[in-house]
Amino acid sequence: MNKKKRQWTIDLNAATATSHDGWVFAFSEADDDDDALDVECLDHPENLSEKQLNAAEAIASEAADAFMEAMGESEAITIDNDGREISQTSFWESGLAENGYVFVSLHEGAIRMLVPPSAEPSYLPEMKTGKKILIEPSEQHDGSLDFVFDDGTDAPFWVVVDTRQIDAEILPGKDIPFSVYTRKGKQLEMKAEVRLPETAAKKKK
Numbered sequence: 001m002n003k004k005k006r007q008w009t010i011d012l013n014a015a016t017a018t019s020h021d022g023w024v025f026a027f028s029e030a031d032d033d034d035d036a037l038d039v040e041c042l043d044h045p046e047n048l049s050e051k052q053l054n055a056a057e058a059i060a061s062e063a064a065d066a067f068m069e070a071m072g073e074s075e076a077i078t079i080d081n082d083g084r085e086i087s088q089t090s091f092w093e094s095g096l097a098e099n100g101y102v103f104v105s106l107h108e109g110a111i112r113m114l115v116p117p118s119a120e121p122s123y124l125p126e127m128k129t130g131k132k133i134l135i136e137p138s139e140q141h142d143g144s145l146d147f148v149f150d151d152g153t154d155a156p157f158w159v160v161v162d163t164r165q166i167d168a169e170i171l172p173g174k175d176i177p178f179s180v181y182t183r184k185g186k187q188l189e190m191k192a193e194v195r196l197p198e199t200a201a202k203k204k205k
Contacts, residue, residue, distance in 0.1 A: 006059070008066035010099050012162050013141040017063040021045055025063040039064055069095040071164055077103060079167075084110040084177060085186065092116070092183050096165065104147075104161055106168040110177040111135075111192055113147065113159075120182055126157035133178045133192035135170060145170070145196070172196050 006019045015027045022045035027037045039060045045052075077096070080088040084107060091103050097116035102123075105112045111133075115123050130149025138144035138160050145166075148158040171194065178192035 006062060008063060010067055010070035012070060012099075012101055012165065013138075013144055013160050015067075016042065017067045019059075019063070023059055023063065025060055025067075027064065027067050037064055037067070070099045070101070071095070077167070079105050079107070081107050084108045084112075084179075086112055086114075086181055089114065101165060102159060102161060104166040104170075106166070106170065110179065111170065112179050112181055113161075114181045115187075117183055123157075123159070124180075124182070124187060127180055128188055129157065130190060132190055135192055135194045135196065137196060170194055170196065 006021065006023075009018045009020075010016075011018070016024060017027070018024045022043065024041070024043040026040045026042050028040075030038050041056065041060065044056070076090075077094050078090045079086055086105070089105075091097055091114050094103070096103055097114075100116055100118045102116065102119065103114045105114065115127075127149050129151040131152060132150050134146075134148040134150050136146050136148065138146045140146075141160055141162070144160050144162045146158045147161055148156050150156050174191075174193045176192040176194060177189065179189040180187045
């Protein structure tokens with residue numbers, strides 16, 4: 001008899017995995033191994049039996065697998081390019097897309113943001129109000145970048161993107177070609193200004 005698999009909600013920016021039955025785990029890079037994760041249990045269901053407590057390690061491993069899948073670490077996201085245009089990509093079937101996260105790809109000096117289907121209804125109308133893109137260190141999450149769709153107001157729309165959702169280093173600069181893609185193709189394009197020190201723009205390994 002197969003055990004029913006838990007459903008996990010992944011928050012890439014907070015680096016957490018939360019299950020429907022109350023388990024919450026946080027993840028960070030292990031100090032002694034760049035490819036490994038340190039796992040911390042932040043919360044768990046109440047009144048656990050001894051047997052359930054003994055299973056905590058296995059549950060943590062399950063949560064880590066779900067987190068790694070969402071991060072795309074267990075799958076290689078491929079992108080076929082036609083110049084600066086994206087002609088085909090595996091992103092739409094990836095764990096990132098399934099969990100509602102964007103992916104950012106750089107090619108030939110252009111920055112392309114891929115928006116998953118679940119985020120299209122809320123993201124695209126807001127993105128289209130932007131006149132230009134500002135890319136800055138995130139005010140909310142260390143190790144992430146804010147992609148601000150500057151519309152000239154005091155409250156523009158922005159997307160927080162963990163640097164692990166970016167496939168290359170973003171360097172400071174102005175008037176950089178920027179475009180937004182959905183599964184239907186390119187939806188908009190504008191110029192980006194990257195306001196980053198080089199160390200903040202580097203993709204984490």
